[in-house]
Amino acid sequence: MQKIRVHNFSLSADGFGAGPNQDLNNPLGIGGMAVHEWFFPTNVFQRMIGNAGGETGLDNDFALKAFINVGACIMGRNMFGPIRGNWPNDEWKGWWGEEPPYHCPVYVLTNHAREPIVMKGGTTFYFVTEGIDIALQRAKESAGSKDIQICGGVKTIQQYLKAKLIDEMHLVISPIILGSGERLFENTDLVQLGYKVIEHKFSGKAMHLIISKS
Amino acid sequence: MQKIRVHNFSLSADGFGAGPNQDLNNPLGIGGMAVHEWFFPTNVFQRMIGNAGGETGLDNDFALKAFINVGACIMGRNMFGPIRGNWPNDEWKGWWGEEPPYHCPVYVLTNHAREPIVMKGGTTFYFVTEGIDIALQRAKESAGSKDIQICGGVKTIQQYLKAKLIDEMHLVISPIILGSGERLFENTDLVQLGYKVIEHKFSGKAMHLIISKS
Structure with a gap:
């Protein structure tokens, strides 16, 4: 059965998925890259940036799942880039260079239409531009029998959680504090929404949680 | 030098130090005991409840630090018991039976005087009844050269954090979600207050963080 999944979504120990003041130099806000420190040494990430090697093991096993059986992705506009408001031109094509690591259709939620x-x-x-339900409908049409990944950021995941549309969410809690930024659990009571932790693992670098609809 | 310390303060992965609706049957609110699951099997806790044995190792090593070189404790009234408002009588003497595990003076912050x-x-x-500064002053007078432990709960720790009076804080993030309750990081930006993570360790059951004033 087709699932709606979140993977490799990393939070600081004080609950922030990104730091404050996102811009071109700080794609995850100030200090926010640190929530992903468990991810960068993995084989999955190293291959993404064209390197051989990288670490295998628990962190890598979890990281890899985001790339298996995913037929379409959905992300918020702030994850796609630092531009706010109208698109000034067609130059910005995401953070990921000419060959992004998605290899499938990616639906970007925005109020500003673009080709x-x-x-x-x-x-x-x-x-x-028509909201989360239409984005999901289009993603499902693209994905065939494969799953849909909700990539982020915080506000996009919150919207899909509150609509109880996410089946499974892999969260990674990193041993850092950010102090401020975007908080995943703000006004989002996962227990009341019917979610529970069905698996947890500790690597030497982070706490991995699999959260699922009951 | 005398330090003001927090130890064994446990949080759910979604940031709650206690669940909602604390009462006599739920000292840590509904579901809140689960944040301490790392602690109950330890030798430190098993000895507290009169048992021999219990687990040694990383969790126990951290647990033990709360009981070394502490000359006085401070806690909030909600940690002392479930009674709110005026004391109806002198019957309630804390959750811990005739011999509480503190073995030193414990200053309870309250608006309602009592012998x-x-x-x-x-x-x-x-x-x-005179607030956190007076409580700390009395604790210091009692403790001599030993340290002061701020035991909890969430609101008491927040008050001392915001006053930048805590030198070192041991937090334990457990692999559970509570959904609602008392959030330690609510309106409490640790980075802005000058705190940082100086140590982290993962046991098989929880993530331990030592957070210190820069």
Whole structure:
């Protein structure tokens, strides 16, 4: 059965998925890259940036799941880039270079329409202005029998959680504090929404949780 | 140098130090005991409840630090018991039986005056109605050269954090979600207050963080 999944979504120990003041130099806000420190040494990430090697083991096993059986992705506009308001031109094509690591259709939630962008390696960015339900419907049409990944950021995941549309969420709690930024659990009571932790593992670098709808 | 320390303060992965609706049957609110699951099997806790044995290792090593070189404790009234408002009588003497595990003076922050209670084993509960600074001053006078432990709960720790009076804080993040309750990091930006993580360790059951003033 087709699932709606979140993977490799990393939080600081004080609950922030990104730091404050996101901009071109700080894609995850100030200090926010540190929530991903468990991820960068993995084989999965090292291959993404064109390197051989990288670490295998627990962190890598979890990281890898985001890339298996995913037929379409959905992300918020702030995850796609630092531009706010109207698109000034068509230059910005995401943070990920010419060949993004998605290799499937990616639906970007935005209030500002834009033509699709075909990238190398199978990723096409589609811009959806009609909200989360229509984005999910289009993602399902693209994905066939494969799953849908909700990539982030915090506000996008919150919207899908509150609509009880996410089946499974892999969270990674990193041993850092950010102090401020975007808080995943703000006004989002996972227990009341019917979610529970069904698996937890500790690597030497982070706490991995699998949270699922009851 | 005398330090003001927090130890064994446990939080759910979604940031709650206690669940909602604390009462006589739920000292840590509904579901809140689960944040301490790492602690119950330890030798430190098993000895507290009169058992031999219990687990040694990383969790126990951290647990033990709360009981070394502490000359006085401070806690909030909600940690002392479930009674709110005026004391109806002198019957309630804390959750911990005749011999509480503190073995030193314990200053209880409250708006409702009450005579001190002398317990077995060196613990005396003093009730302080003049706020956190006076409580700390009295704790310091009692502790001599030893340290002061701020025991909890969430609101008491927040008050001392915001006053930048805590030198070192041991937090334990448990792999559970509570959904609602008392959130330690609510309106409490540790980075802005000058705190940082100086040590982290993962046991098989929880993530331990030592947070210190820069």
